[in-house]
Amino acid sequence: MNLLRLTAIEALKHMEEGTVSSLELTDAYLSQISSHDSEVSAYLKVTGAEARHEAAAIDAKKGERAPLAGLPTAIKDVLCTEGITTTCASRMLENFKPIYTATCVRQMMEADIVTLGKTNMDEFAMGSSTENSAYGPTRNPWDLGRVPGGSSGGSAAAVAAGEAIWALGSDTGGSIRQPAAFCGVVGLKPTYGSVSRYGLIAFASSFDQVGPITKNVMDAALMMRYLVGKDPLDSTSVAHPAEMKMPVKRDLSGIRMGIVKELVGEGIDPGVMTVFNDAVEKLKAAGAVIGEASLPHSDYALPAYYILAPAEASANLARFDGVRFGLRAGDTNDVTQMYEQTRSQGFGEEVKRRIMLGTYALSSGYYDAYYGQAQKVRTLIVRDFGQALDEYDLLISPTAPTTAFGLGEKTDDPLTMYKSDICTIPVNLAGLPAISIPAGLSGGLPVGFQIIGKAFTTPDLLQAAYSAELAFGFDKVSPLIEGRDQDGI
Amino acid sequence: MEYEAVIGLEIHVELSTESKMFCGCRVEFGGEPNTRTCPVCLAHPGALPVINGEAIRSIARIGLALDCSIPEKSIFHRKNYFYPDLPKGYQISQFDQPFAVEGHLDVTLENETFRVGIERVHQEEDTAKNIHAGESGRIAGSTYSMIDFNRSGTPLVEIVTKPEIHSPQVARAFLNKLKNTLLYLNVSDCNMEEGSLRCDANVSIRPVGETTLGVKTELKNMNSFKYIEKGLQQEIARQVELLKDGKRIVQQTVHYDVASGDISALRSKEEAHDYRYFPEPDLVPILASREFVEEIRANMPELPHARAQRYISGFGLSAYNAEVITASRELADYFEETIAHLDDAKTVSNWIMGELLGYLNATGQELSECKVTPEELAVLLGMIKSGQVSQNIGKDVFAQMCDTGSKAADIVATKGLTQISDETELEVLADRVIDANPAQVQQYRAGKQQVLGFFVGQIMKETKGRANPQVVNEILKKKLTG
Numbered sequence: 001m002n003l004l005r006l007t008a009i010e011a012l013k014h015m016e017e018g019t020v021s022s023l024e025l026t027d028a029y030l031s032q033i034s035s036h037d038s039e040v041s042a043y044l045k046v047t048g049a050e051a052r053h054e055a056a057a058i059d060a061k062k063g064e065r066a067p068l069a070g071l072p073t074a075i076k077d078v079l080c081t082e083g084i085t086t087t088c089a090s091r092m093l094e095n096f097k098p099i100y101t102a103t104c105v106r107q108m109m110e111a112d113i114v115t116l117g118k119t120n121m122d123e124f125a126m127g128s129s130t131e132n133s134a135y136g137p138t139r140n141p142w143d144l145g146r147v148p149g150g151s152s153g154g155s156a157a158a159v160a161a162g163e164a165i166w167a168l169g170s171d172t173g174g175s176i177r178q179p180a181a182f183c184g185v186v187g188l189k190p191t192y193g194s195v196s197r198y199g200l201i202a203f204a205s206s207f208d209q210v211g212p213i214t215k216n217v218m219d220a221a222l223m224m225r226y227l228v229g230k231d232p233l234d235s236t237s238v239a240h241p242a243e244m245k246m247p248v249k250r251d252l253s254g255i256r257m258g259i260v261k262e263l264v265g266e267g268i269d270p271g272v273m274t275v276f277n278d279a280v281e282k283l284k285a286a287g288a289v290i291g292e293a294s295l296p297h298s299d300y301a302l303p304a305y306y307i308l309a310p311a312e313a314s315a316n317l318a319r320f321d322g323v324r325f326g327l328r329a330g331d332t333n334d335v336t337q338m339y340e341q342t343r344s345q346g347f348g349e350e351v352k353r354r355i356m357l358g359t360y361a362l363s364s365g366y367y368d369a370y371y372g373q374a375q376k377v378r379t380l381i382v383r384d385f386g387q388a389l390d391e392y393d394l395l396i397s398p399t400a401p402t403t404a405f406g407l408g409e410k411t412d413d414p415l416t417m418y419k420s421d422i423c424t425i426p427v428n429l430a431g432l433p434a435i436s437i438p439a440g441l442s443g444g445l446p447v448g449f450q451i452i453g454k455a456f457t458t459p460d461l462l463q464a465a466y467s468a469e470l471a472f473g474f475d476k477v478s479p480l481i482e483g484r485d486q487d488g489i
Numbered sequence: 490m491e492y493e494a495v496i497g498l499e500i501h502v503e504l505s506t507e508s509k510m511f512c513g514c515r516v517e518f519g520g521e522p523n524t525r526t527c528p529v530c531l532a533h534p535g536a537l538p539v540i541n542g543e544a545i546r547s548i549a550r551i552g553l554a555l556d557c558s559i560p561e562k563s564i565f566h567r568k569n570y571f572y573p574d575l576p577k578g579y580q581i582s583q584f585d586q587p588f589a590v591e592g593h594l595d596v597t598l599e600n601e602t603f604r605v606g607i608e609r610v611h612q613e614e615d616t617a618k619n620i621h622a623g624e625s626g627r628i629a630g631s632t633y634s635m636i637d638f639n640r641s642g643t644p645l646v647e648i649v650t651k652p653e654i655h656s657p658q659v660a661r662a663f664l665n666k667l668k669n670t671l672l673y674l675n676v677s678d679c680n681m682e683e684g685s686l687r688c689d690a691n692v693s694i695r696p697v698g699e700t701t702l703g704v705k706t707e708l709k710n711m712n713s714f715k716y717i718e719k720g721l722q723q724e725i726a727r728q729v730e731l732l733k734d735g736k737r738i739v740q741q742t743v744h745y746d747v748a749s750g751d752i753s754a755l756r757s758k759e760e761a762h763d764y765r766y767f768p769e770p771d772l773v774p775i776l777a778s779r780e781f782v783e784e785i786r787a788n789m790p791e792l793p794h795a796r797a798q799r800y801i802s803g804f805g806l807s808a809y810n811a812e813v814i815t816a817s818r819e820l821a822d823y824f825e826e827t828i829a830h831l832d833d834a835k836t837v838s839n840w841i842m843g844e845l846l847g848y849l850n851a852t853g854q855e856l857s858e859c860k861v862t863p864e865e866l867a868v869l870l871g872m873i874k875s876g877q878v879s880q881n882i883g884k885d886v887f888a889q890m891c892d893t894g895s896k897a898a899d900i901v902a903t904k905g906l907t908q909i910s911d912e913t914e915l916e917v918l919a920d921r922v923i924d925a926n927p928a929q930v931q932q933y934r935a936g937k938q939q940v941l942g943f944f945v946g947q948i949m950k951e952t953k954g955r956a957n958p959q960v961v962n963e964i965l966k967k968k969l970t971g
Contacts, residue, residue: 079535080533080534080535086534088534093534096534098528098533098534098535099528099533100528100533100536102535197535197537198535198536198537199535199536200535201534201535202534202535202771204770205770205771206770232539233537233539234537234539235537235538235539235540235771235772235773236537236770236771236772236773311767312767312770314569314765315567315569315577315578315579315765315767317578318569318571318577318578318579319532319533319534319576319577319578320534321571321573321578323573323576323636324531324532324533324576325533325534335573339571359765362569362765362766362767363763363765364763364765367765367767371767
């Protein structure tokens with residue numbers, strides 16, 4: 001048995017039956033981390049000793065096992081973990097140890113996960129390749145010369161490389177789905193409000209949402225059960241109205257799926273389109289009723305997003321001022337200089353670019369032309385989705401316009417980099433749930449298939465995604481796991 | 490040319506809720522620095538604000554007391570600027586959709602009533618407190634600064650008047666009335682020394698008859714209503730002087746030096762901040778449903794005007810007395826407690842107006858410092874009513890009670906101040922003074938009635954004021970004519 005190929009649900013079964021202990025499972029992942037993470041760089045911090053300690057303690061527990069007992073979990077470094085360095089991949093928070101744990105992480109910990117460590121990301125979740133990390137890029141386990149996507153590139157790469165059984169990511173404009181697509185794993189962005197943001201270091205508050213990155217849809221459904229919930233500490237969170245039922249084996253008979261025509265045209269790589277079209281045929285064969293849907297204003301989604309998200313970010317990142325925690329520049333004469341030096345030294349290029357974009361968009365005299373207009377676009381896109389989802393149960397598109405691109409390929413051109421999120425960003429503007437599942441390979445690299453649902457219907461979305469996953473029959477894993485086929489117990 | 494002043498006021502009120510505006514930390518003045526803090530009010534990464542429902546109930550009471558309309562939906566905005574006492578780098582405040590709008594408060598000054606319009610009442614949060622090391626306690630010349638976050642996130646309500654006040658006296662009267670109203674509402678302790686009530690004043694002048702506003706200056710953070718009045722007087726005089734000299738008024742913040750009475754410029758508004766307001770995405774809108782507003786209205790505490798009406802119609806107080814007594818909630822409470830022990834509202838109100846307020850004025854004391862409890866005042870007034878002590882002696886006794894805190898009965902007993910009403914005793918005294926002053930007797934009998942006062946005075950002198958004046962009068966009249 002190759003422990004690294006077990007899904008979370010399979011591993012739980014083995015641990016329950018006693019064929020594998022939590023410590024053995026944890027050790028398998030820690031060993032994979034020590035053999036491969038020097039190349040992949042999925043982790044910013046590995047808490048190996050603590051993880052082994054937790055696993056051993058779980059094994060020693062008498063009585064009924066907690067629901068997620070012993071699952072070796074990677075946590076994106078954007079989530080606060082009490083006493084464990086949380087950097088957001090920024091120099092600004094190089095040695096920052098939070099004094100509390102994010103609600104969603106705490107809920108998972110209460111279900112007895114084992115924390116393997118904190119994963120790499122684009123600094124403050126701003127980016128689509130994990131190259132914006134102050135601590136160096138993460139590499140794609142399928143091809144170490146390529147990026148894993150971003151911003152949750154560390155989490156996606158960790159799962160794809162067998163360095164975690166599953167991982168937590170966060171998605172502001174595609175930061176869970178796009179790296180999941182690039183790394184050939186499953187990534188779910190829940191409906192805005194269904195997972196507490198308390199303890200998630202904010203990038204753009206009205207877009208940010210925490211979600212699972214897993215090996216398959218069932219694992220995502222399982223993790224969601226422990227992520228959702230109304231949190232009294234997050235007023236934008238709500239009790240998820242639909243019960244988080246686990247998907248069952250079922251075909252797609254009668255499910256109406258609309259291909260978003262604006263997201264399959266120009267700008268989508270032909271290889272990606274081939275895999276996408278094949279996948280659509282498989283869905284048809286499974287009974288899905290496929291038609292064409294339209295989001296007429298989706299052309300304006302990217303520009304609107306790059307006004308609104310940086311605007312919110314410009315305020316959210318103001319607290320990194322050197323006064324109370326994190327980096328403080330030395331040798332300054334007054335408080336203004338201290339602010340300038342601290343923020344100049346602490347933030348990377350992309351973060352500075354977005355703070356400036358956002359500050360400009362909110363400035364007196366420009367507010368109406370930028371922020372105000374972008375809000376109107378957002379309303380129109382919400383309306384577009386509403387109309388399309390009146391006609392269809394679900395909307396579908398490729399998750400990203402390309403497969404994983406080469407390291408350094410887009411770093412000099414922010415606009416090209418931003419376009420990597422054209423298929424995912426509209427969903428964040430509307431706050432809807434969406435999942436990326438691997439549909440096949442193009443040029444040896446995974447292609448993600450995006451399914452978008454109605455607000456707060458995540459169980460239905462997961463059910464359809466599970467049926468689609470069965471229909472696609474994608475069973476490839478990255479060479480880093482494949483190479484370990486002979487290992488295990 | 491005659492000029493008219495135009496004054497608008499901005500008042501910040503710290504609410505006395507149990508907990509802070511957006512977190513569970515306790516609200517309290519002072520204390521060991523940085524002991525009432527949490528990730529939210531320290532703005533640690535990932536922390537989120539949650540609205541304090543009690544603060545919303547308080548601002549609703551304020552809005553209703555100022556006759557504002559309360560829109561069904563109001564929202565919070567972020568007001569962005571960098572300063573060490575502002576941990577998030579933005580203040581959560583309200584901008585174009587405030588909690589309450591378009592109200593007014595009427596103030597009476599020398600029998601004239603002025604209606605002051607209220608532009609808006611909005612909810613926000615207070616900053617932390619910077620403490621500068623060094624002798625002056627000011628930032629200039631200090632070697633380092635410290636920050637106490639205990640105050641960070643305290644609920645703060647901002648009340649903005651329309652520029653409809655035309656004299657410093659009315660501004661002061663408005664502030665007094667507003668403070669009293671807030672105390673009646675029980676939403677803030679309004680302690681100006683501790684900063685729970687702060688006021689900025691905007692002032693401009695224009696020729697009488699002109700309707701457009703002149704260039705305004707701002708007097709900031711004045712720490713007493715008296716100095717706001719004086720500062721405004723000075724600033725108006727300065728502006729008039731400038732215009733008369735053909736000079737220009739510059740929009741700026743000015744400082745009124747309490748000691749010297751001088752006005753100086755602090756900073757020019759031309760380098761004003763761009764606060765880049767935008768809707769706070771971490772919070773949901775405040776929805777003030779009709780039911781909510783009606784529920785608050787139904788449970789409003791009695792306000793000064795209603796209380797005064799009750800005193801006039803229920804207790805027969807004069808309009809003037811009723812207004813003076815209800816002008817302070819504390820004084821009105823004192824009045825009501827006294828009449829709970831002595832059912833004679835008119836006497837009690839006269840004593841409060843005359844003796845109590847007179848004593849407080851003369852000594853500069855606050856009512857809260859007064860040593861005479863309402864119950865003790867009632868006992869004293871009871872003694873006067875029953876004739877145990879005379880009215881005049883009673884006043885002396887009251888002054889001693891105020892000075893020493895002793896009980897009325899003890900003072901009267903130890904000093905032997907009981908009134909003499911016994912006729913036999915007083916007749917003996919009357920005979921004695923009549924015999925001793927034949928010349929005055931003759932004058933009286935010749936028709937000079939006012940000489941009676943001389944004899945009364947003599948008897949009072951003999952008895953050290955303890956003789957019952959009415960009885961003395963009657964005896965003397967009888968004996969002198971008889």
